[in-house]
Amino acid sequence: MGFYFAQLLTGLANASSLFLIASGLSIIFGVTRVVNFAHGSLYMLGAYMAYTLVTTLPGVFGFWTGVLLAAAGTAVVGAAIEILILRRIYNSPELFQLVATFGVVLIVQDAALHIWGSEDLLGPRAPMLDRAVRIFGEPIPEYDLALIVIGPLVLGLIWLLFHRTRWGVLVRAATQDREMVGALGVNQRLLFTSTFMVGSFLAGLGGALQVPRESVNLLMDLNIIGEAFVVVVIGGMGSVTGAFVAAVIISVANAFGVLVFPQISMVLPFLVMAIVLVVRPYGLFGTPASAHGATVPEAPLRAMPPAGIALCAAAVVAAALLPLVDDGFLLVLAIDLLVAMLFAASLHFLMGVGGMVSFGHAAYFGLGAYAAALAVRVLDLPMLAAMAFGPLAAALGAMVFGWFCVRLSGVYLAMLTLAAAQILWGVTFQWQSVTGGDDGILGVWPARWASDRAVYFYLALVVCGAGLLLIRRIAHSPFGYVLRGGRDSALRAEAIGIDLTAHQWLGFILAGTLAGVAGAVFVFSKGSVFPDTLAIGQSIDGLIMVLLGGVQSLLGPVFGAAAFVLIEDWVTRLDYWRAIFGAIILLIVLVAPDGIAGALGRLAGLLRLRRPA
Amino acid sequence: MLTRRATVRAGIAALALALAPTAFAPHAAAQDGAPIKIGEINSYTRMAAFTEPYKKGWELALEEINAAGGINGRPLEVLSRDDTGDPATAIRIADELVNRDKVVMIFGTFLSNIGLAVSDFANQSQTLFLASEPLTDALIWSKGNRYTYRLRPGTTMQAAMLAEQAAKTDAVKWVTIAPNYAYGTDAVEAFKRELTKLKPEVEFVEEQWPTLFKIDAGSAVRALEQAKPDGIYNVTFGGDLAKFVREGSLRGLFDDRVVVSLLSGEPEYLEPLGGEAPEGWIVTGYPGFDVDTPEHKAFADAYEAKWGEEPKTGSIVGYNSMMTIKALLETARSMQTDALLETMEGLRVDSPTGPFLYRPVDNQATMGAYVGKTGLVDGKPRMVDWHYAAGEAYLPSEADALKLRPDSQ
Numbered sequence A: 001m002g003f004y005f006a007q008l009l010t011g012l013a014n015a016s017s018l019f020l021i022a023s024g025l026s027i028i029f030g031v032t033r034v035v036n037f038a039h040g041s042l043y044m045l046g047a048y049m050a051y052t053l054v055t056t057l058p059g060v061f062g063f064w065t066g067v068l069l070a071a072a073g074t075a076v077v078g079a080a081i082e083i084l085i086l087r088r089i090y091n092s093p094e095l096f097q098l099v100a101t102f103g104v105v106l107i108v109q110d111a112a113l114h115i116w117g118s119e120d121l122l123g124p125r126a127p128m129l130d131r132a133v134r135i136f137g138e139p140i141p142e143y144d145l146a147l148i149v150i151g152p153l154v155l156g157l158i159w160l161l162f163h164r165t166r167w168g169v170l171v172r173a174a175t176q177d178r179e180m181v182g183a184l185g186v187n188q189r190l191l192f193t194s195t196f197m198v199g200s201f202l203a204g205l206g207g208a209l210q211v212p213r214e215s216v217n218l219l220m221d222l223n224i225i226g227e228a229f230v231v232v233v234i235g236g237m238g239s240v241t242g243a244f245v246a247a248v249i250i251s252v253a254n255a256f257g258v259l260v261f262p263q264i265s266m267v268l269p270f271l272v273m274a275i276v277l278v279v280r281p282y283g284l285f286g287t288p289a290s291a292h293g294a295t296v297p298e299a300p301l302r303a304m305p306p307a308g309i310a311l312c313a314a315a316v317v318a319a320a321l322l323p324l325v326d327d328g329f330l331l332v333l334a335i336d337l338l339v340a341m342l343f344a345a346s347l348h349f350l351m352g353v354g355g356m357v358s359f360g361h362a363a364y365f366g367l368g369a370y371a372a373a374l375a376v377r378v379l380d381l382p383m384l385a386a387m388a389f390g391p392l393a394a395a396l397g398a399m400v401f402g403w404f405c406v407r408l409s410g411v412y413l414a415m416l417t418l419a420a421a422q423i424l425w426g427v428t429f430q431w432q433s434v435t436g437g438d439d440g441i442l443g444v445w446p447a448r449w450a451s452d453r454a455v456y457f458y459l460a461l462v463v464c465g466a467g468l469l470l471i472r473r474i475a476h477s478p479f480g481y482v483l484r485g486g487r488d489s490a491l492r493a494e495a496i497g498i499d500l501t502a503h504q505w506l507g508f509i510l511a512g513t514l515a516g517v518a519g520a521v522f523v524f525s526k527g528s529v530f531p532d533t534l535a536i537g538q539s540i541d542g543l544i545m546v547l548l549g550g551v552q553s554l555l556g557p558v559f560g561a562a563a564f565v566l567i568e569d570w571v572t573r574l575d576y577w578r579a580i581f582g583a584i585i586l587l588i589v590l591v592a593p594d595g596i597a598g599a600l601g602r603l604a605g606l607l608r609l610r611r612p613a
Numbered sequence B: 001m002l003t004r005r006a007t008v009r010a011g012i013a014a015l016a017l018a019l020a021p022t023a024f025a026p027h028a029a030a031q032d033g034a035p036i037k038i039g040e041i042n043s044y045t046r047m048a049a050f051t052e053p054y055k056k057g058w059e060l061a062l063e064e065i066n067a068a069g070g071i072n073g074r075p076l077e078v079l080s081r082d083d084t085g086d087p088a089t090a091i092r093i094a095d096e097l098v099n100r101d102k103v104v105m106i107f108g109t110f111l112s113n114i115g116l117a118v119s120d121f122a123n124q125s126q127t128l129f130l131a132s133e134p135l136t137d138a139l140i141w142s143k144g145n146r147y148t149y150r151l152r153p154g155t156t157m158q159a160a161m162l163a164e165q166a167a168k169t170d171a172v173k174w175v176t177i178a179p180n181y182a183y184g185t186d187a188v189e190a191f192k193r194e195l196t197k198l199k200p201e202v203e204f205v206e207e208q209w210p211t212l213f214k215i216d217a218g219s220a221v222r223a224l225e226q227a228k229p230d231g232i233y234n235v236t237f238g239g240d241l242a243k244f245v246r247e248g249s250l251r252g253l254f255d256d257r258v259v260v261s262l263l264s265g266e267p268e269y270l271e272p273l274g275g276e277a278p279e280g281w282i283v284t285g286y287p288g289f290d291v292d293t294p295e296h297k298a299f300a301d302a303y304e305a306k307w308g309e310e311p312k313t314g315s316i317v318g319y320n321s322m323m324t325i326k327a328l329l330e331t332a333r334s335m336q337t338d339a340l341l342e343t344m345e346g347l348r349v350d351s352p353t354g355p356f357l358y359r360p361v362d363n364q365a366t367m368g369a370y371v372g373k374t375g376l377v378d379g380k381p382r383m384v385d386w387h388y389a390a391g392e393a394y395l396p397s398e399a400d401a402l403k404l405r406p407d408s409q
Helices: A004-034 A039-056 A059-084 A098-116 A142-164 A166-176 A176-185 A188-208 A220-235 A239-258 A264-265 A268-279 A308-320 A330-353 A362-377 A385-406 A412-429 A453-475 A480-490 A490-495 A500-526 A537-550 A555-573 A577-591 A595-610 B002-030 B048-067 B087-100 B112-125 B156-167 B182-198 B219-224 B241-248 B268-278 B294-307 B313-331 B337-344 B396-403
Strands: A133-134 A138-141 B036-040 B074-081 B103-110 B128-131 B148-150 B173-177 B204-210 B231-234 B258-265 B282-285 B369-377 B380-389
Touching: A004 A039, A004 A133, A004 A138, A004 A142, A004 A166, A004 A220, A004 A239, A004 B219, A039 A059, A039 A098, A039 A188, A039 A220, A059 A188, A098 A220, A098 A537, A098 A577, A098 B258, A133 A142, A138 A142, A138 B241, A138 B268, A142 A166, A142 A188, A142 A239, A142 B219, A166 A176, A166 A188, A176 A188, A188 A480, A220 A239, A220 A412, A239 A264, A239 A268, A239 B219, A264 A268, A264 A412, A268 A385, A268 A412, A308 A453, A308 B241, A308 B258, A330 A480, A330 A500, A330 A555, A330 B087, A362 A385, A362 A412, A362 A500, A362 A537, A362 B313, A385 A412, A385 A500, A412 A537, A412 B002, A412 B380, A453 A480, A453 A500, A480 A490, A480 B204, A490 A500, A537 A555, A537 A577, A537 A595, A555 A595, B036 B048, B036 B087, B048 B074, B048 B268, B048 B294, B074 B087, B074 B313, B087 B112, B103 B313, B112 B128, B112 B182, B128 B337, B156 B182, B156 B258, B156 B282, B156 B369, B156 B396, B173 B182, B173 B219, B182 B258, B204 B219, B219 B241, B241 B268, B241 B369, B258 B268, B258 B369, B268 B282, B268 B313, B268 B380, B282 B380, B294 B313, B313 B380
Parallel strands: B036 B074, B036 B103, B103 B128, B128 B148, B173 B204, B173 B231, B231 B258, B258 B282
Antiparallel strands: A133 A138, B282 B369, B369 B380
C-alpha cells in the first residue's frame, strides 16, 4: 500500500515538471500557432540560469529568488526570439516557424556550451527541502512534495490570469479566432509577444525547478521536447488544463510502468499518445478548431515550361558526368544528396501536395533501410532483390499507420505520425535479436558489380531520379489533383463525391513507399543501418529540407535537400558549427519566407519583368 | 556534330588534367618531410563533456611528438572531424578522410554504434581503424574485423574487474540498473555472467532499464528498493547517474548496501557529483594525479601545464591513442595498410598508465583500468583504495576469444 502510494507521489512530482514546460508550449501554440521546437532550449536556459543564480545567492530566499529570476530571464530571451525572428514570419506557410525555432535550438546549444562549459553541473538541493519524510513508512523527498503543490498552484495562477484579466480574455479569444481578435483592433504584436513571454517564463520555471533534482547539462533541451509535445497533444493543443491532465497521466503511467515492464519507458508516452489520438482525435480537451488554422488554397501547379525542362535535363546530364571529376568524396556526397532529395520529395508529396504534415516520415525511410538490410543479412538476397524489399516494407508500414493517421488533420495528424515513428523506433531499438538494437546491422555493402563508387552512384541516380519523376508525374495526374483539392477544401472535395480519406490513405502509402526507396538506396551507400534512421532527428531533417526549399513548388524539396546536405557537410568542419548552421537556417527563413524555390521564382519573375516586352 | 564531339573531348581532357594532381598525390605525400596525415572522428558536439578532455589528450601527445621531430623526421598531422553523434555522418566523414584526404589511418569515436559503423567502413575500405573509446564487446568479438583495433578495456573486461570485487563481499541478492541500449544490456549481462562464475549462489532479483539520459530516477529507485537487495550494480552515467545518486540517497537506497558501479570513478562522471558523491561504491575509473608512477607524473604535469586542469579519463584515452599511433608509425616499414596491420599485431606501447600491447587474436589492447572505491577527500569526490587492473587478466583466453570472432576474415 505505502509502496504504491509512494510511487504515485513520485509520478505526480514528475508530472509537475512536465506540466510546466508543456503548458507554456500549449499556450504559445494556442495563440501564435507556432510549433515551438525551441521550447526545450528555453527550458535548458532556465535551468542553466537558475544554476548560476542559486549557487550565487545564499539561503532559502536566494534559492527561490534565483528560480524566479531565471524564469524571468528566460521570458526575456523568449521575447527576443519572438521579436527578432518569429514576428517576421507569421505569414509564411504553415510550420515555417518550426524550422526557424530549430535554428534557435542549434544556436542556443552552442551558446550554452560556450557560457557554461561542457561539464554537467549539479546544483544544490533546495534549502529546507533537502531531506525525505516518511509517509506510510516510505521515504518521500520533501522537494517532490513541494513540486506536487507547485504544479496545481501554477495551473491555478494560469487560470486566474486567463479568466480574471483583460489580457487573458484576449489570449483566450485569440486562441479561438485570432483573425476576429485582430479585426476588433487588438494589438496583435503585443499580444503575441506577451504570450510568448508567458510561455517562455513557464519553460524557464520548469527548467529552474529541475535544478535540485538533476544535473544541468547540454542534452536537456532535446531530451524534454519530445515528451512535452506528447503532453500538449494528449491534452489538446492550446488547452492548459489538458496539459495538466496529460502530464499526470504520462508521469503516473510511467511510474507504474517501470515496475511491470522496465523497458517500456522508451515508448510509453508515444504509445499513450497514439491511443488517445485514435480514440479522441483532438486530444482530451482539444477541439477540431485547435488542429490548426485553415490552409490558404495554393496556386495550381503549372506544367514546367520548356526552359525549365531543359534546365532539369542539363542538371541530370551534369550529374551524370560527376564521376569524371570525382576526388574520392564528391560521389559520396552526391549519393547522399540524391537520397536526401528523394526522401524530402516524398515528404513534400505528403505535406505539399497531400496537405498532410508528417513529423515521423523517417519511419518509412528507416523501414526501407532496415528491410533491405535484413533481406541481405537474413534472407541472403542479392542487392537489387534486397533493395526491392525496402519500398515493400515501407508501403506496408505506411498502409497500417496511414489508415489511422489520415483520419486526423493538422498538428494532430503530424503528432500521430510522430507516435508511429517513435513506436517503430522503439521496436528496432529493443528487438535486438533481429535488428541488432543499438548496434545496428552491419556489412550491407553493394553487390560486387556495383561496388565501384561510380556504378553505385549511377544506380542511385537512376533510382532516385525515377522516384522524383514519378512524384512529379503523380502530382500532375488526376490523383494528384484530387489530393490537392482535398488539401485546399476537404468539404468541397467530399461534396462532389470524392472519398477523400481513401485518396489520402493512398497518397500516404505512396509517400511512404518512396521514402522506403530512398532508405534502401541509403543503406547500401552506408553499409550499415542504425535506429537513428527512424529517429526524430531524421524526420526533422526532412521537414527542414522541405520547408527550406519551399512548400509550394515540386522542385522545392530538391533545392532544400541540396542546400541542407551541402551546408551541413561544409559547416560541420568548423568550430561552433551548430550556431553557424542555425544562423544560416534563420537567414534563409528570414530572407526567403517562401523557401529557396520561392526566392528563385521571385528572382525569375524580376528578370522577366525587366525584359523588354 | 564534329565540333560538339570535339568540345566534349576537350572538356574531358581538361577534367583529366584537373584530376592529375590528385592522382599523383600519394606519391607526393610519400616524399621525405611531408606530413603524415591521420584521420580522427568523434562526437565533439553531442558528447562534449567526454570528448573535450579526450581531444586535449591527443593534442598534447601530438604536440610532443612533433616537437620531438615527428615520426622518423616527418611531422604528424591529424584531420579531426565532428561526427555529430550520427553513424551515417560518421561514415561519410570516414569516407572523405580516406578517399579524398588520403589519411593513412583513422582513430577515435566514442559512441558504440558509431564505433561499429566506422569499424565496418574500415573493413570495407581496407583502412586501419583504432577505436579509442567505444566499449562494446561486439567491436572486437562478434563483429570484429582485421582492420579494427580497440584501445580501452571493453564492457566485459570492466564488468569482470568489478565482479571480482563484488564476489569478495557478502552480497547475494543483486539488482541492476542500466541505460536501455546495447552498452547497458551488455554491461549487465557480462556482470551477471562473471559474478555467477565466481560465486554461483548469487541471484539477480530486479532490473531497471531507464531510457538513456531520460531516467525517471525516483520511480527506478523505488523499484530497486522494493526488491530489498544486498547489492546494486549500476551502469548509469552522466546526467542519469547524478539523478540516480540524488534520488537514491534521498530515499536511503544505498544505506548498508554494496554498490558496484561501472565507470563511476571516472572524473567525467564523478566530479560533477561534488559533495554528494557517494562513498564506498566499488567502481572502475581513473584517479588522476594520484597515479604517481614517473611516466604518469610526466604526463599529468605536461597536461596540467598545457590545459590548466587535471587530466580526465578522456585525456588518458586520447593520449594513449596517440602513443599507439606513434609506436605504430615509427615501427611500420611503410604507411601502407598491410604494413600497418602487420605492425599492429602484438604492438607494444609505453604509456603513462604503463605498457600494454595489442593482442593479435582479437585486436584488443591490454590497457587496463583503475579499480577502487569512491570517497570524499577534502570535500571533493576521488577514487580511494584503488589499484591498477591490467587488462590481460580480464580478457578471455586466446582460444576462447578466437571462438567469439567471426570466421570470415
